[in-house]
Amino acid sequence: MSDHTQESPLTEPLMVADHLAxxxxxxxxxxGAARVDFWQSGNDVLRWLERCGVDSGLVADQAAKxxxxxxxxxxxxxxxxxxxxRKQGRRGDPGRLNRYLAAMQSAPLLEWGDDGPLLARQRPTxxxxxxxxxxxxxLADLLARGQFDYVRQCEHPDCVLWFYDRTKSHxxxxxxxxxxxxxxxxxxxxxxxxxx
Ligand SMILES: [Zn+2]
Numbered sequence: 185m186s187d188h189t190q191e192s193p194l195t196e197p198l199m200v201a202d203h204l205a206x207x208x209x210x211x212x213x214x215x216g217a218a219r220v221d222f223w224q225s226g227n228d229v230l231r232w233l234e235r236c237g238v239d240s241g242l243v244a245d246q247a248a249k250x251x252x253x254x255x256x257x258x259x260x261x262x263x264x265x266x267x268x269x270r271k272q273g274r275r276g277d278p279g280r281l282n283r284y285l286a287a288m289q290s291a292p293l294l295e296w297g298d299d300g301p302l303l304a305r306q307r308p309t310x311x312x313x314x315x316x317x318x319x320x321x322x323l324a325d326l327l328a329r330g331q332f333d334y335v336r337q338c339e340h341p342d343c344v345l346w347f348y349d350r351t352k353s354h355x356x357x358x359x360x361x362x363x364x365x366x367x368x369x370x371x372x373x374x375x376x377x378x379x380x
Contacts, residue, residue, distance in 0.1 A: 194220075194363075195222075196222065196231075196232075196235075197210055197211045197213065197222040197232065198210070198345075198359070198360055198362075198363050199235060199236070200345065200347060200359045200360045200363065201345070201346055201347045201348060201359075202347055202348045202349075202350050203322070203326060203330075203335075203347070203348035204236055204238075204319060204322040205263060205267070205319070205322045205323040205325075205326040206267070206326070206335070206346040206347060206348055207236065208259070208260055208263055208319055208322075208323065209260065209263055209264050209267065209345075209346050210345045210346060210359070211223050211232060211260060212260070212344070213343075213344065213345060213363075214342070214343075214344065215342055215343075215344055216342075218342065220377070221257075223253060223256060223257060223260075224377060225249065225253060226243070226246075226248070226249025226250055226251075226252045226253045227249060228253075229249075229252050229253055229256040230243060230249070230252070230312075233315050233319075236319075238315045238318050238319065239310040239315065240252075240310055240311065240312045240314075240315035241309070241310035241311045241312070241314075241315075243312055248312060251312070252312040252316075255312070255313075255316055256316060258280075259281075259284055259316055259319060259320060259323075262280045262281050262284075262323075263281075263323045266278070266281060266323070266327055267323075267326070267327070267335065267346070270327055270332060270335075271332060271335060276327075278324075278327075281320055281323065281324060284316055284317055284319075284320035285317065285320050285321060285324060287313050287314070287316075287317050288308060288314065288317035288318075288320075288321065289306075289308040289309065289314065290305050290306055290307070290308050290317075291305070291306045292304075292305060292306070293305055293306045326348075330348070333354070334348055334349040334350070334354060335347075335348055335349075336349060336356075338357070338358050338359035338364065339357045339358065340358065340359075340364045343358075343359060343363075343364055345359035345363065346359075347359055
């Protein structure tokens with residue numbers, strides 16, 4: 185067995201899915217001993233939302249961060265279940281996802297610019313709840329309108345990452361060469377987390 189201790193560990197999930205809802209699932213990676221959950225704290229979730237361009241407002245309170253971690257992990261678990269069922273052509277229960285959607289404060293908004301009227305949506309006041317609502321909406325949109333032939337998992341047997349194949353030929357096979365080539369880094373990260 186080779187020694188990978190000189191490799192720098194992977195500390196953030198790779199945003200390789202080409203779809204917000206699938207990037208959500210990919211905040212967990214690896215299988216067996218190499219399994220890693222990149223969300224170990226509310227700050228991890230906040231950082232991920234920021235990378236996705238989703239504003240969650242200012243969250244300073246520790247209790248709010250802890251609650252965000254729990255809610256975000258729950259949303260991810262719901263998403264994984266529904267995406268897998270949809271992929272298998274089976275029916276899922278949308279009730280738990282609808283709870284996140286119902287929390288959204290987003291009304292249609294008519295804007296009248298120089299080029300005429302435009303139907304937009306009101307941006308909700310940023311908060312953790314609204315941020316997760318936006319992620320949930322992306323998930324619902326994928327389930328309802330996504331082309332599931334293009335929703336696939338990386339072909340590497342030890343890789344569980346999802347992606348939306350937007351390539352012209354639709355022959356994408358891997359989450360990313362860099363990630364599958366460097367999966368040992370994730371294991372390294374996990375070991376570091378466990379010993380922390
Ligand atoms: Zn992969």
